[in-house]
Amino acid sequence: MSTVQVGEQSAQRSRIGVLVSGGAPNLHLAAGALCAFYEHGIRFDLIGTAGAGALPALLYTVPKNGDPAASLKSTVYINVHDLIYSVIPDNYKIFLKRGPWTETFWRLGRGLPHFDLTPDDRPHSGLRRFFNDSIGLMVAALTPTTLWYGSTSVCTRAGVIDDLVNWPALSTHPTKFFLNAFDLGRLKLTTFDNATLRPESFYAALAMPWLYEPTVVDDRMYTEGAAHDPSGLEAVWDALYKNGQPEVDMLVALDTVVTDLWLDPGNIQEALELAVMDPIVCLSEYTLALYSRLEAFLEKKGVAAPKIYYVPFPIQAQDARRILDWSYSNALSLWDIGYKAAKQFSVERDAATQSGNPDKFERLYRYYRVRNDRPLIRDFLSLFDSLFMP
Numbered sequence: 001m002s003t004v005q006v007g008e009q010s011a012q013r014s015r016i017g018v019l020v021s022g023g024a025p026n027l028h029l030a031a032g033a034l035c036a037f038y039e040h041g042i043r044f045d046l047i048g049t050a051g052a053g054a055l056p057a058l059l060y061t062v063p064k065n066g067d068p069a070a071s072l073k074s075t076v077y078i079n080v081h082d083l084i085y086s087v088i089p090d091n092y093k094i095f096l097k098r099g100p101w102t103e104t105f106w107r108l109g110r111g112l113p114h115f116d117l118t119p120d121d122r123p124h125s126g127l128r129r130f131f132n133d134s135i136g137l138m139v140a141a142l143t144p145t146t147l148w149y150g151s152t153s154v155c156t157r158a159g160v161i162d163d164l165v166n167w168p169a170l171s172t173h174p175t176k177f178f179l180n181a182f183d184l185g186r187l188k189l190t191t192f193d194n195a196t197l198r199p200e201s202f203y204a205a206l207a208m209p210w211l212y213e214p215t216v217v218d219d220r221m222y223t224e225g226a227a228h229d230p231s232g233l234e235a236v237w238d239a240l241y242k243n244g245q246p247e248v249d250m251l252v253a254l255d256t257v258v259t260d261l262w263l264d265p266g267n268i269q270e271a272l273e274l275a276v277m278d279p280i281v282c283l284s285e286y287t288l289a290l291y292s293r294l295e296a297f298l299e300k301k302g303v304a305a306p307k308i309y310y311v312p313f314p315i316q317a318q319d320a321r322r323i324l325d326w327s328y329s330n331a332l333s334l335w336d337i338g339y340k341a342a343k344q345f346s347v348e349r350d351a352a353t354q355s356g357n358p359d360k361f362e363r364l365y366r367y368y369r370v371r372n373d374r375p376l377i378r379d380f381l382s383l384f385d386s387l388f389m390p
Contacts, residue, residue, distance in 0.1 A: 014250065015045045015046075015246075015248040015249045016042065016044050016046075016248055017046035017047065017250070017252070017306065018037075018047050018048070018057075018254070019049075019231055019232040019236070019251060019252070019253045019254065020047065020048070020049045020050075020057045021049075021051070021253075021254065021256050021281075021284045022226030022230045022284075023051065023226070023230065023256065023280060024052055025323050025334055026052060026254065027052045027053070027056060027075065027078075028075060028079075028330075028331045028338065029337060029338035030053055030057070030338060031056040031072045031073075031075040031076075031335055031338065032072070032334070032337065032340075033311060033313075033339065033342035034056050034057065034059075034060040034072055035060075035073060036338070036343040036346065037060075037342050038068050038069055040342075040343065040346040042346060044060075045174075045175060045248055046175065046178075046239060046248055047061065047176070047178065047236075048178045048180075048231075049177075049178065050179070050205075050225055050226040050229060050231065050232045050235065050284075051208075051224055051225070051230060052226075053226075053232065054179045054202060054205060055164075056075060057177070058164075058165045058202075059164060059165070061173060061175055061177055062169040062173055063165065063166065064164055064165055066166070070118070073119035073122065073335075074117070074118075074119055075335070076328065076332055076335055077129070078093065078331070079091065079326050079327055079328045079331035080327060080328060081129050081327075084137060085325070085327040085328070086327075089267075089269065090269075091326035093133070093136050094160070095154075096140070096143070096155055096156050096158055097143045097144075097145040097147065097156065098154055098156045099143065099144055099146040099147070099156060100146065103158050103159070105139055105140075105142065105143040106139070106158035106159075107159075108139065109135060109136060109138075109139035113135075115128035115129075129328065152213040153210060153213035155211055155212055157203055161203075165202075167198050170194050170197060171195055173194060176193070177197065178191050178192070178193050178232070178236050178239065179191070179192045179197055179201070179202065179205045179235060180192075180225030180229055180232065180234060180235040181204050181207075181222040181223070181224070182224065183221070183222055184214060184221045185221060186220075189228050189234055191238075192204075192205060200217045201222075204216075204217045205224060205225050206224055206226075207222060207224050208223070208227070208276070209224070229283070229284075230256070230281065230287075231253070231284040231287040233251075233287055233288060234287075236251075240306055246306045248306050250306060250307045250308070250309055251308040251309065252310075252311060253308055253309065253310050253311070253367060254338075255310065255341070256285055256288075257323065262278070263323075285376065285377060286380050288308065288367060288371075289377045289381055290380075290381065291308060291367075292308050293368055293381055293388060295308060295368075297388045307366065308366075308367040308368075309345075309365045310366075310367040310370050311341050311342055311345050311365070313337050313341050314337065319333050319334070319337070348360065349361055
């Protein structure tokens with residue numbers, strides 16, 4: 001565990017929070033990044049999540065197998081073998097058919113013979129993965145569905161998350177964990193935390209309209225919070241301060257890959273995914289950029305506020321073209337990108353700590369320095385220039 005705050009030679013451990021945003025690509029990017037942080041010894045005091053970002057964050061915090069690194073490495077098995085995906089470009093292992101028999105058929109499929117794959121099998125498990133995914137495809141094809149025009153969503157959930165997360169351990173875990181959801185009755189964002197987050201509230205927080213129907217938890221009806229604040233910042237807002245002092249020294253925001261989602265869609269399915277994802281990731285960028293401008297302004301005024309840093313995920317052109325694919329090869333590529341980015345972030349942070357000179361680290365990773373020069377962000381922040389005048 002890191003013992004020194006960036007730029008300070010002190011024995012006091014840094015207090016760090018991390019924001020894991022929603023969006024399908026961020027599932028594997030975040031899993032790789034959180035695995036690198038875990039292996040580097042970085043432990044977060046506070047975790048704010050939204051949408052799909054909740055799963056890797058939970059695996060980092062309370063994996064059912066007790067091994068965060070192994071659980072995060074195994075997230076790639078959520079995706080579909082490339083040969084199958086090339087014929088049927090859909091993740092039938094996650095997006096299960098709507099109907100009352102879905103849970104029964106899913107559990108039947110889980111009981112059929114299949115190979116148990118470990119993190120070490122990731123590079124050379126092609127035939128075994130093909131067998132497992134073929135069994136899953138057969139079960140998915142045989143599952144009856146009641147989907148019709150009057151259905152309120154296209155998918156039904158099964159107990160996948162229960163096999164991955166140790167829910168009882170979350171309530172007593174020292175890390176403060178937050179996941180947002182949108183309360184349809186009160187028309188406001190609410191937050192589930194260590195005490196209230198369980199499978200039902202997890203599903204409520206991921207109930208994206210049209211994909212999953214609104215979910216009732218304790219007589220309240222919810223849809224996905226990521227559609228309203230995908231950054232996770234609002235989820236942790238009330239926990240950032242105690243007695244007027246910041247609870248953490250720094251917030252680490254994982255990349256939202258916003259520009260990599262500005263694509264010319266290759267088909268109708270991709271067009272629909274982009275229509276959902278584009279406004280979500282842009283909203284996340286705006287939220288984090290505005291906070292970064294605020295905390296930089298407060299720093300100049302001598303007011304303590306958690307500094308926000310940014311872990312960029314450099315997506316190459318060949319990966320950007322398929323960033324929304326649920327193929328296994330794409331999962332591996334995204335996971336590796338997230339892992340390497342967070343590892344480099346950790347190395348640079350250590351170097352800044354050891355040298356006592358944070359200038360390079362600040363230049364590379366301080367959010368307002370790295371992101372605010374983007375045209376999208378710069379134009380948005382210019383609306384608030386009069387508020388942040390010296």
